[in-house]
Amino acid sequence: MDIFLQQVANGLTLGSIYALVALGYTLVYGILGMINFAHGEVVMVGALTALAATKFLLSAAFPAPVVFVLAFIFAAVVCMLLGVLIERIAYRPLRNAPRLAPLITAIGVSIILQQLAMMLWGRSYHAVPPLLPETTHQLLGAQITTVQIVIVGVAALTMASLLILVNRTRLGRAMRATAENPGVAALMGVDANRIIALTFLIGSALAALAGVLVSANYGIAHYNMGFMLGLKAFTAAVLGGIGNLAGAVVGGLLLGVIEALGAGYIGDLTGGVLGSQYQDVFAFFVLIGVLVLRPAGLLGEKVAERA
């Protein structure tokens, strides 16, 4: 078995999930110019509500693929409502407030979501019943599971549709116009509030999908899973150039691969001093590195300060 290819395959799986979450950050950032700190927690809510739906549907003896799809739909609806609610309560009233204000409410919302999740689902890790066939396939010496193929496939399809939506449709044009200049867009008849709410809807649906996929990948879900994932996805968005959709995808995949390779080789590289328990550290160093060397990200444009 080829370790390098294996790690790349694992990295791409993880990276697809990062990319889905990163898209949520980048969409909101593009339109509102703010970091939606609570986004990671929406992913967590997606995973846990999907799990609840899965358990219920399985007990009603639905076939596994149907359960998978229905559970996702349920989670998506919950997350979309949640996303819009968060925007409405915690961000909209502060749109013209100093920068710090929405960041602080976002942290508040994250804590509330985590604590509510802890009350509802407890502190323990929940096993996610496998809904997809647990078969493995050989590809160029790497072992790839059906779950991994589904993750990469679903993520790729979703991201392609999103890019088409934003670049080719009327709605997408309104979104881009609002991102460019909300005032002018409003004059052209675009309802900025509606567009912003829609952006949160889309981002939250992506978060729900990411939540379902990530819990399928690891087979577990818990109240605290959103925090690190959110942080890494944000790193991915910065890596690709925040505000840039293609950048979020590239950044997500790249970060996934860097992390997987890093975790796979860190022991050899450091002579066994550091082990794979430092996996979570890579994203952070990537983040610092990008901010030092190329703050606008790989695909981002440099923005001049406005006088």
Next chain:
Amino acid sequence: MTVLLEARNIGKRFGGVQALKDVSLTIRRGEIYGLIGPNGAGKTTFFNVLTGLYPRDAGTVILAGAPLALGEPHRVTQAGIARTFQNIRLFANMSARENVMVGRHARSKVGVGGAVLRSRTQREEEAAIRRRADELLAYVGLLERADALAKNLAYGDQRRLEIARALATEPQLLALDEPAAGMNATETAALRGLIEGLRRDGLTVLLIEHDVKLVMGLCDRVAVLDYGEKIAEDVPAAVRQDARVIEAYLGGSLE
């Protein structure tokens, strides 16, 4: 009159747009130099390049004989160019006096240690900063409003406070970006008096203005920008007659 500032072949692009092309101008010590031009001619861009807010793509600036390292606004200020902003940028939640005191930053030096220990040097410097701030507030006629928060001042007062803050940095050149914008006739007249006073006191002023009448009446010399290029530079009477200037302002009045 000696030359204070010489800008040579300044160029600036934004993506595909050439916002400034080969702009050269010379400002003499003690004069009021006007920079006018139609909307979008590149006046504010020139201003932002000169004061280091935007990096320039080409050209050099020489201030009092020494080349100016552009790109870092605080260094430009330290070198002796102070500015105001078209859309007034005061420290809204600080008092008028504090705003001017911040202007003294580059001309004072006591750091954290001195501040925490309240050293003798610190107390003396602080008193000097405060004294100078009050002098400048009196100069622009705002002393009685010294304790008011900047955001609570009337529009015209905010403009004057911004000038006082700029003066606090001890500039050789004071650059005013559309100081009369949004002012009524009375306020404009007061502003005009203030700028004339500055000239009397030996300061050099660079004035960007939309109000052509104000510029023509106030300035010793005027340069005109159009589509990022300088099309004229002369005394107001001559600029007014210039065929290219009249064409640039086609339909607009120069009186």
Next chain:
Amino acid sequence: MNGAWMAQRWQRNPRFGLVLIALALVALPFVVGAGLGNTWLRVLDFALLYAMLALGLNIVVGFAGLLDLGYIAFYAVGAYIYALLASPHFGLHWPVWAILPLGALVACGFGVVLGAPTLRLRGDYLAIVTLGFGEIVRIFMNNLNAPVNITNGPKGIAGIDPIQIGGHALTQPLEFFGVTVPGLALTYYLFLGLTLLVMLAGLRLQDSRIGRAWVAIREDEVAAKACGINTRNVKLLAFAMGASFGGVAGGLFASFQEFVSPESFSLMESVMVLCMVVLGGMGHIPGVILGALTLTVLPEAFRHGAGPVQQALFGQVLVDPENLRMLLFGLALVAVMLYRPSGLWPEPRHRLELGAK
């Protein structure tokens, strides 16, 4: 003594008020110790520790307007430096007055390394990077027990030396003119003294050239640059100073607890200190202290009260009090930002405007 008489005296002579406050502060540990017991005396000591932390973070968030979400990491650095240099773990027993400055210095160093690349960027990036940094520090503390055991991993380091002043350990009671002062009260006096020092430093900084530059940057960074302020350096200064205060408080924490483990330095701790600053009144020193005291004492009361109250109301404990406490923190953050963005006790700016001195 009646209230009207006191108020009158106070107005005639403000110093009289200060003397009263000082007396109250000196007597407080005895009143608390006698009335509520040692548990609450400990809470009081912790409240002062948090006040120091919050005052440090206030320089960063309140004055300079930089959102630092990993502030607790600097506290952790200070605590671990103390733990490593004054415990049986390495068999080192350095004196406290050598370790605290070292802890401040190391924390400051971390602050500079972290701040230098991020502070020239937009504020949100700093928030995320500091958030990540806080987690990274915890990951390292959790894992640096192999192959060389530096931090002793998740088990933490125990048996840390208590603070000694003039050969007297603060865990032991001290006979003082016939009055026995318990160790917890001695700690209280030390922490109180340090808190007052930090407060004084904060007040003096606020009213200085550097303090004005911080506020100017918070208000309008472009205009601050135009005033000749090297914004990058001045922001870095705020960040480094906040980090050093955190480092000192961390050292005190380690010696007070006599035990450190990574668990004490979670993101939630950072958030709690931030809450103290935001809730109290960003940039307003008395407000921040009020915030710190409130958020240390209230949750403690809550912890003791929430269980029994639920028991009484529902016949069982439905929600873990700890859980409920964090939930209330979250709600408080959102509510304060929405309805009272300048905090519970904001700077009384209107007095300035009325022209009163």
